[in-house]
Amino acid sequence: MEGESVRTFAARAAGAGGVPLLKLSFTGWVTDERYFRASGLVKAPVRPGDNGAMDAPNPLEQALHAARALVLADLAARDVAEADVVSLVEDAVTHRRWWVEQWPEGAAYVAGLVAQDVQDALLERYGRWPLCPVCDxxxxxxxxxxPELGPDPRWVCAKAGVVIAPVGGLR
Ligand SMILES: [Zn+2]
Structure with missing residues (x-):
């Protein structure tokens, strides 16, 4: 079922003219911007009314809110929840809001994606995060x-092949 969703996503992405996929090989927001520019996606119209009425929380906003909370919890667990780092999370959430609006079925994937986005952004500015606690x-x-793109994301040590914690569950 998961694989099927991914395939559906890939098909939709292809059909939509190149919605950026998955893990995104971005190394940061600059690359990100370039990618969008190159693919012409920056021409996508901004819908007026996006800043309009604050309705009851919709599933997409709930997913984004949960993703933000989980990643912030992991950052705090590793003592890196400084103000400028928190802003990285906000940037990632903003970016993924756009993403999930294009593909609402991906709402369950947002937490894992935001975690990876923040991880990538931290790698450029601060270094590796979160460090593996089992390989000494x-x-x-x-x-x-x-999974890189899937529900119920977990932090794993790829070297030892062990699951360390769910995203949001680091200590
Ligand atoms: Zn490890």
Whole structure:
């Protein structure tokens, strides 16, 4: 079922003319911007009314809100929830709001994606995050989110092949 969703997503993305996919090989927001520009997506019209009435929370906003809370909890657990880092999370949430509006079925994937976005942004500005707590030999390495695109994302150590915690559950 998960695989089927991914395929559906890929098909939709292709049909939509290149909605950026999955893990996104972005190394940061600059690259991100470039990608959108290159693909012509920046021409996508901004719908008036997006800033309009604050209705009851919709599922997309709930998913975004949950994603923000989970990633902030993980940042706090590792003592990196500083003001400028929090703004990285806000940037990621804003970006993924756009993404999930294009593909509402992806709402369950937002937490994992925001975690990866923040991880990528931190890598450029601060370094690896979150560090693996189980590998004590060799260079410290970062945990990875699995699935990269799917529900119930978890932090895993790819080296040891173990699940460390759900996203939002780091200690
Ligand atoms: Zn490890």
């Amino acid at each position: 030999q060799g260079d410290p390495h970062a945990l990875e989110v699995e």
